Structure formats: C-alpha cells, structure tokens
Amino acid sequence: MDLLRATLRMAAPLLYAALGGAWTQQTGILNIGQEGAMLLASFFAILGNYHLGGWIAGVACAVAASLAYNLLFGLLCVTLRSNVWVVGMTLNVLADNVVMILMKYFFHTKGGFRDPSIVPMPEVSLSFLPDWLDGLSIAVWGAFAVLAVMLWIDRNTVFGMRLKGAGNNEEALASAGVSPARMRYRTLLVNGVLVGIAGAYLSTSYLLAFVSGMSAGRGWIAVAAVIFGDGRLGWTVVGVFLFGLAQAAGIELQSHGFSSHLTLMLPYLLVIVALVAKQWRLPGRLHAPGRKTPHSGESHTKR
Amino acid sequence: MKHSFAREHRDLIIIILSFGFSLVLGGVFIALYGADPLAAYASMIRGALGDGDAVLVTLARAVPIVLATMSIAVAFNGGMWNIGAEGQLFLGAFAAAWVGIDLGFLPGPLLTVLGLALGMGAAMFWAWMPARLSLDKGLNIVVLTIMCNSIAILFTTWLATGPYAGARANSGTTDRIAEAMRLPHFHAFGTLNWGIFIAAAAVLLVALWMIASVAGYEWRCCRMNATFAGYAGIDARSRRMQAMMASAALAGLAGALLVVGDHYRFLTTLSPGYTWTGMILAMMTADRPVAGIAAALIYAVMSSGALEMELATDIPTELVSVIVCCAVLFVTAGVAVADRLANRIRED
Numbered sequence: 001m002d003l004l005r006a007t008l009r010m011a012a013p014l015l016y017a018a019l020g021g022a023w024t025q026q027t028g029i030l031n032i033g034q035e036g037a038m039l040l041a042s043f044f045a046i047l048g049n050y051h052l053g054g055w056i057a058g059v060a061c062a063v064a065a066s067l068a069y070n071l072l073f074g075l076l077c078v079t080l081r082s083n084v085w086v087v088g089m090t091l092n093v094l095a096d097n098v099v100m101i102l103m104k105y106f107f108h109t110k111g112g113f114r115d116p117s118i119v120p121m122p123e124v125s126l127s128f129l130p131d132w133l134d135g136l137s138i139a140v141w142g143a144f145a146v147l148a149v150m151l152w153i154d155r156n157t158v159f160g161m162r163l164k165g166a167g168n169n170e171e172a173l174a175s176a177g178v179s180p181a182r183m184r185y186r187t188l189l190v191n192g193v194l195v196g197i198a199g200a201y202l203s204t205s206y207l208l209a210f211v212s213g214m215s216a217g218r219g220w221i222a223v224a225a226v227i228f229g230d231g232r233l234g235w236t237v238v239g240v241f242l243f244g245l246a247q248a249a250g251i252e253l254q255s256h257g258f259s260s261h262l263t264l265m266l267p268y269l270l271v272i273v274a275l276v277a278k279q280w281r282l283p284g285r286l287h288a289p290g291r292k293t294p295h296s297g298e299s300h301t302k303r
Numbered sequence: 304m305k306h307s308f309a310r311e312h313r314d315l316i317i318i319i320l321s322f323g324f325s326l327v328l329g330g331v332f333i334a335l336y337g338a339d340p341l342a343a344y345a346s347m348i349r350g351a352l353g354d355g356d357a358v359l360v361t362l363a364r365a366v367p368i369v370l371a372t373m374s375i376a377v378a379f380n381g382g383m384w385n386i387g388a389e390g391q392l393f394l395g396a397f398a399a400a401w402v403g404i405d406l407g408f409l410p411g412p413l414l415t416v417l418g419l420a421l422g423m424g425a426a427m428f429w430a431w432m433p434a435r436l437s438l439d440k441g442l443n444i445v446v447l448t449i450m451c452n453s454i455a456i457l458f459t460t461w462l463a464t465g466p467y468a469g470a471r472a473n474s475g476t477t478d479r480i481a482e483a484m485r486l487p488h489f490h491a492f493g494t495l496n497w498g499i500f501i502a503a504a505a506v507l508l509v510a511l512w513m514i515a516s517v518a519g520y521e522w523r524c525c526r527m528n529a530t531f532a533g534y535a536g537i538d539a540r541s542r543r544m545q546a547m548m549a550s551a552a553l554a555g556l557a558g559a560l561l562v563v564g565d566h567y568r569f570l571t572t573l574s575p576g577y578t579w580t581g582m583i584l585a586m587m588t589a590d591r592p593v594a595g596i597a598a599a600l601i602y603a604v605m606s607s608g609a610l611e612m613e614l615a616t617d618i619p620t621e622l623v624s625v626i627v628c629c630a631v632l633f634v635t636a637g638v639a640v641a642d643r644l645a646n647r648i649r650e651d
Contacts, residue, residue, distance in 0.1 A: 032445060076632060076635065076636055076639075080635075080636050080639040080640060081639050081643075082635035082636055082638075082639045083635060085384060085445065086586050086631065086635050087632065087635060089386065089582060089583075089586070090583060090586060090628050090631045090632055090635075091628075091632075093579050093582075093583055093624065093628055094624075094625060094628035094629070094632075096624075097621040097622075097624040097625045097628065098621075098625060100619060100621040101619045101621050101622060101625065104619045105336075110619070217449070217453050220446065220449045220450070223446055224446045224450070227443050227446055259461050259464075259465055261457045261458070261460045261461035261464065261465075262457070262458075262461050264457050265453070265454050265457045265458065268450040268451075268453045268454050268457075269450075269454060271446070271450050272447060272450050272451075275442050275443070275446070275447070276436060276440070276442065279440050279441065279442055280440075
C-alpha cells in the first residue's frame with residue numbers, strides 16, 4: 001500500500017505534464033520543452049510562495065511562468081514555424097540557466113533554497129479514506145480531476161475532435177472554419193497551466209524546497225509517456241502510472257539497501273523497455289500514415 | 304542578381320546578426336542588474352584573454368566545448384538527434400579512467416592510447432543502441448538518448464561512489480590514473496595539456512569530413528530528407544549511423560581527454576553540461592562545422608571570462624548561456640521568417 005501511495009505521489013506531476021503534452025501532440029506538436037517548463041514553474045512556485053505568502057500565490061506564479069514559456073514555444077513553433085526540436089531543446093537549456101540567474105538574484109545562492117515560511121499545498125484528509133489515500137496533496141487529487149475532465153472533453157466534445165483534426169488533417173479543419181494554429185495555441189495554454197501546477201507541486205508540496213535541477217527528468221518521462229500513448233489519453237495514462245510506479249519502486253528499493261544511484265535508473269530503463277515493447281507489438285503505429293505532424297517531422301531539420 | 308551575396312550567405316548573416324543582437328540583449332540584462340554593460344563585457348574579455356596564463360586557461364576550457372559542439376553538429380547534420388552526448392561523455396570518461404586504474408601496469412604510451420580508444424569505444428557503444436532502435440524500429444531518438452543520458456550518468460556515479468570510489472570515499476571521485484598515462488600539463492596554473500592537439504586533430508578531421516567528402520554531402524541529404532536521400536541512391540541508414548558514431552566518438556574523446564589530460568581521475572562533476580552547451584552552439588550555427596568551431600571558441604572566451612565578470616559585477620556566469628540560447632531562438636525565428644519571405648517573393 002505504501003508503494004501504491006508513493007506511486008500516486010510520483011505519478012501526479014507526470015500526469016499533469018503528460019496530459020498537457022498529449023493534447024499538444026494531438027494537434028501535431030510534440031512538446032519537448034516540458035522539462036524546462038516544469039523546472040521554471042517549480043522555481044516560481046517557491047518565489048511566489050515565499051514573497052507573496054501562501055500556496056495559492058505560489059501556484060499562480062508557477063502557472064504564469066509556465067504559460068509565458070509555453071506561449072514563447074507557440075510563438076516560435078506555431079506562428080513562426082521553427083523547428084520544434086531546436087526550439088524545445090533551447091528553451092529547456094534556457095530555463096535551466098534563467099532559473100540559476102533568478103536564484104542568485106532573489107535568494108543569493110545557486111544551489112537550493114528552503115525556508116520554514118514556505119506554505120505547503122494543503123493535504124486532503126478525510127476520515128473515511130483508507131490510510132494509504134489519506135493526507136495526499138490536493139494536487140494529487142487535482143491530477144485525477146483533470147484527468148476525468150480531459151477524458152470527457154477528449155471523447156465527447158467538438159473541441160476534442162478539433163484537436164485531432166489539427167493533428168491529423170489541418171486542411172480539413174481549416175476548411176471547416178477552424179484555425180489549426182489557434183487550436184495549437186489553446187492546447188499549449190492548457191499545457192502551460194497543467195505543467196505549472198506540476199512544477200508547483202514538486203517544489204511546494206512534494207519537497208517544500210527548490211533545488212537546482214529538481215525536475216530531474218520528469219518532464220522527459222512525461223514526454224516519453226506521450227510518445228508511448230501516441231497522443232491518446234488512455235495509453236498515456238498507462239505510461240504515466242507505469243513510470244510513476246518505477247520511480248516509487250526505485251525509492252522503495254533504496255530502503256532495502258540498494259544503491260540509490262542504481263535504483264534511480266529504474267524509471268529510465270523502464271521507459272526504454274516500454275517504448276521498445278510497444279513498437280514491437282504495434283509495428284508502425286507511431287508513424288501511422290495519415291498522421292501528419294507538420295511541425296514535428298521526426299528527422300527533418302530543414303531550416 | 305543584385306542581392307546574390309546576401310542571398311548566398313543568408314543564414315550566416317542571420318547567425319551573426321542574431322548573436323550580435325543577443326549580446327545587446329545581454330547588455331540590457333546587465334544594466335538591469337545594475338552594472339555597466341560595457342565594463343562587464345570588458346571584464347569578461349580581460350578575464351579570458353588578459354594575460355598569458357588566462358589565455359591558456361581559456362584554451363583548456365575550449366577543448367571540451369569545441370569537441371562537444373562538433374559532436375552535436377556532426378550528428379544533427381546527419382539528421383540524428385543525438386541528445387545523449389552527455390551520457391556518452393561520462394561513459395567515455397569512466398572507460399578511460401578504468402584503463403588508468405585497473406590496467407595501470409601497462410607501458411605509458413600504450414595506456415594513453417588505449418584509454419582514449421576505449422573511451423571513444425564506450426561512447427560509441429552507448430550511442431549505437433538508441434541509434435539502432437531509432438533507425439530500425441522508428442523509436443523517438445530524442446527520448447531514447449535522454450533516457451540513456453540519465454542511465455549513463457547514474458551508472459558512472461554509482462561506479463565512482465561504489466566499486467571504484469577513491470581513497471577519499473564519498474567525494475564522488477575515483478583514484479588517480481597511472482602516472483605514465485597522464486598527459487602533462489603545460490603550466491602550473493591550468494590544465495592545458497597535449498590533449499588540445501589530439502582534440503584539434505579530431506575536430507579538423509570531422510570538419511573536413513563534413514565539408515569536403517562524399518559522406519558529408521550525403522549526411523546533408525539525409526538531414527534534409529532521409530526518404531528522398533534513399534531514392535537518390537544514398538544508403539541513408541548506414542550514413543546516419545555513421546554520423547551518430549562520429550558524434551559519439553567525439554563526445555567520448557572529450558570525456559576521455561578530461562580524465563587523461565585535465566583531472567587525472569574520474570569525477571562525478573566532470574562535466575558542467577559541456578554537451579548541452581555544444582548542442583546550443585551547434586544549433587545556433589545551423590550545424591555548420593567552421594561556424595560551430597568559431598562559436599565554440601567565442602563561447603569559451605565568454606564563459607572563461609564570465610568568472611571574472613561575476614567577481615567584478617556579481618552577474619552570474621549563467622548569463623553567457625542565456626545569451627547564446629537567445630541567439631539560437633533568434634536564428635531559428637530569423638531563418639523561419641526569411642524562408643517565408645523568400646517564398647512570398649517567389650510566389651508574387
């Protein structure tokens with residue numbers, strides 16, 4: 001049960017980022033800037049929390065920072081049609097360095113920041129919940145609420161269909177009078193909000209501190225989940241829980257005397273195994289004909 | 304044609320303008336920080352090139368950066384998104400250190416050669432796996448190589464803190480490599496060593512390969528459109544694998560030289576992200592070898608001098624990376640806009 005609880009705590013930030021990423025993927029943009037966005041959001045959550053007081057201010061700052069980041073991504077990749085890989089990787093590195101500079105500016109340190117006055121996000125504790133579900137952060141429950149809402153929108157609304165239209169056949173969508181670019185921007189904004197919450201969860205609930213590089217590849221694992229699910233929410237969620245479980249198991253094994261460096265490898269190894277297994281079972285599924293991804297051509301670096 | 308010069312060198316002009324504009328932007332940032340931009344940049348140049356010792360330190364700093372830039376440029380130029388160079392660098396470095404620790408009984412020159420070769424080999428092995436999965440199974444190489452990075456870095460960290468931890472346990476360093484294996488330093492202050500010539504030879508070789516060989520031409524074809532390259536009779540798969548191997552070899556060499564030439568031991572903090580810097584620089588120069596080398600040298604000067612700047616004006620060294628990242632964004636945006644303008648003019 002402890003493992004299950006740890007899995008939920010690990011999977012929550014992945015879930016936010018993967019859900020946001022799955023939608024942008026549906027519109028034809030594989031958002032590989034998640035790692036940088038999450039790190040930036042973690043920092044701004046601490047900044048808002050510390051300077052403005054209260055976890056809500058922290059989350060608001062985190063979401064604002066992540067939105068700005070995703071808008072920049074949209075401006076470059078959607079409006080200017082630059083190469084997503086170049087832009088995504090550059091933004092990841094940029095976020096890393098900007099956070100360092102802001103750390104030095106606001107907290108006069110480059111390593112990490114921790115302060116007792118930081119208010120954690122509230123925990124949901126209800127008497128009827130079993131022990132392993134009791135006292136989880138509101139953000140963990142929020143992730144499941146977001147999942148339910150997004151699943152419903154994805155399956156049952158016109159908006160959900162248009163998302164797929166933007167990715168599968170943008171000419172058809174455009175001739176139906178909907179701007180594919182606008183759909184892409186909308187998913188990027190949704191993604192911005194979700195990744196913002198994920199980042200805030202990491203620094204003001206999971207850890208209660210900011211440590212440089214604290215997103216620790218979570219953004220990338222979320223991207224891997226999106227690729228694992230090929231933009232479909234169901235499979236993406238399966239991927240998220242698989243990878244969350246691996247992270248939780250890695251930490252659990254540590255308490256049994258295994259070297260932390262070895263057990264921390266688990267989720268990364270599992271990502272590779274999962275992607276390979278999926279590809280073997282469903283040959284060609286990831287690059288199914290008809291799925292045009294004009295802005296994420298996998299190997300074209302035409303500039 | 305009236306604008307033929309501008310048209311022919313369009314990308315290069317965009318690169319230079321973008322870099323200049325980012326420097327100005329960096330200056331604005333410095334001013335916001337409450338310092339004088341010109342004085343800050345001047346302290347940067349002084350710190351990097353102020354006297355003979357400073358130049359040697361800067362050169363030592365340039366070695367891994369130039370190697371990393373070239374490593375990424377050759378991979379991207381061949382259409383292989385090798386984001387895993389950091390992991391390849393760490394594995395290469397550890398392989399070289401292992402030779403120096405466990406095979407220290409061998410004669411000197413052989414040790415050095417073996418260490419460098421094994422370092423490059425280990426890196427190439429670590430790149431071969433994701434490259435194969437990507438080329439033959441269509442898996443996403445970016446995610447694969449990122450995962451390989453984390454695994455390689457954790458693995459070498461485990462080795463350096465566990466089985467191969469040095470006498471100063473838990474500090475994340477191995478024992479020093481055999482005396483005979485070390486490349487001697489040129490001066491007492493810095494770590495510049497004979498490795499710079501090995502690195503220069505490797506970089507020039509790969510640059511020539513990219514510019515003036517059939518392979519280089521076919522790599523560019525694969526980057527533009529691997530499917531079309533296949534129709535044109537190019538063996539795209541093996542060409543792209545070749546690009547990936549060349550990239551990994553350079554990354555491994557960078558790691559091995561850091562061990563054999565600079566630190567004489569493996570450290571878990573060996574690389575402050577050299578290959579990420581290299582990636583940014585390669586992307587800024589659109590994977591052009593000569594421009595990439597130039598950019599890497601400029602970056603080495605800036606980052607070497609940034610320490611002096613941080614002391615003088617309290618502006619963090621990370622500013623240099625931010626400036627270069629902004630330049631990349633300007634270049635991609637600029638090229639995208641220029642492409643569209645060109646198309647529009649053609650259609651009119």
